[in-house]
Amino acid sequence: xxxxxxxxxxxxxxxxxxxxxxxxxxxxxxxxxxxxxxxxxxxxxxxxxxxxxxxxxxxxxxxxxxxxxxxxxxxxxxxxxxxxxxxxxxxxxxxxxxxxxxxxxxxxxxxxxxxxxxxxxxxxxxxxxxxxxxxxxxxxxxxxxxxxxxxxxxxxxxxxxxxxxxxxxxxxxxxxxxxxxxxxxxxxxxxxxxxxxxxxxxxxxxxxxxxxxxxxxxxxxxxxxxxxxxxxxxxxxxxxxxxxxxxxxxxx
Ligand code: URA
Numbered sequence: 001x002x003x004x005x006x007x008x009x010x011x012x013x014x015x016x017x018x019x020x021x022x023x024x025x026x027x028x029x030x031x032x033x034x035x036x037x038x039x040x041x042x043x044x045x046x047x048x049x050x051x052x053x054x055x056x057x058x059x060x061x062x063x064x065x066x067x068x069x070x071x072x073x074x075x076x077x078x079x080x081x082x083x084x085x086x087x088x089x090x091x092x093x094x095x096x097x098x099x100x101x102x103x104x105x106x107x108x109x110x111x112x113x114x115x116x117x118x119x120x121x122x123x124x125x126x127x128x129x130x131x132x133x134x135x136x137x138x139x140x141x142x143x144x145x146x147x148x149x150x151x152x153x154x155x156x157x158x159x160x161x162x163x164x165x166x167x168x169x170x171x172x173x174x175x176x177x178x179x180x181x182x183x184x185x186x187x188x189x190x191x192x193x194x195x196x197x198x199x200x201x202x203x204x205x206x207x208x209x210x211x212x213x214x215x216x217x218x219x220x221x222x223x224x225x226x227x228x229x230x231x232x233x234x235x236x237x238x239x240x241x242x243x244x245x246x247x248x249x250x251x252x
Pocket of ligand 1: 104221
């Protein structure tokens with residue numbers, strides 16, 4: 001891909017003409033109910049409520065789970081309070097061996113209703129951002145969130161909720177083996193880096209999640225509120241593309 005982007009691409013990105021812990025010491029492996037015997041059964045339809053009793057079946061380590069087992073475990077998870085307040089878990093979507101992994105914060109109302117990440121207004125902008133670097137959802141791209149259940153009122157997930165849910169994202173990353181991870185917003189960035197920092201201080205550098213290059217940019221929902229920052233997001237995407245090219249990632 002040529003890096004000197006033309007007006008058409010900037011238009012596509014809407015940049016033109018104006019550039020302007022459940023309980024703190026419980027690990028998820030300990031906390032997650034894993035009804036291993038039910039792994040091959042159809043997913044149950046009944047909603048989980050706050051009254052649903054926690055199960056204490058023996059748990060399988062997440063790092064032993066394949067995609068279908070991991071999906072089931074996320075589906076069945078009641079390890080933090082978010083599950084009682086959401087419609088369904090939102091696992092992630094896309095090419096399970098993608099070079100590109102985009103990580104958001106957590107499902108919003110639209111994602112909660114449809115069960116897929118980034119399907120609302122922020123998702124439309126994310127799709128435009130992908131198109132601007134010649135990517136599209138599902139094709140060499142995987143999209144996931146830090147937390148798999150919608151926080152009430154779209155609030156930021158709490159530290160304990162993030163800590164409880166992160167092992168799922170970690171296992172997704174192990175299975176995908178992406179070449180580049182793009183963190184969308186501060187929640188994803190700090191969860192993947194496991195340290196707190198401002199988004200502004202993290203942008204513009206290639207970080208690492210384990211051995212995987214990690215580029216940090218603004219969350220699309222923030223860009224919808226602050227369109228002048230899209231220029232910076234564009235720089236970040238260019239950095240991600242250059243990083244992907246430098247390590248010989250596959251196109252398309
Ligand atoms: N915001 C996110 O962080 N993730 C989504 O899936 C949707 C909106």
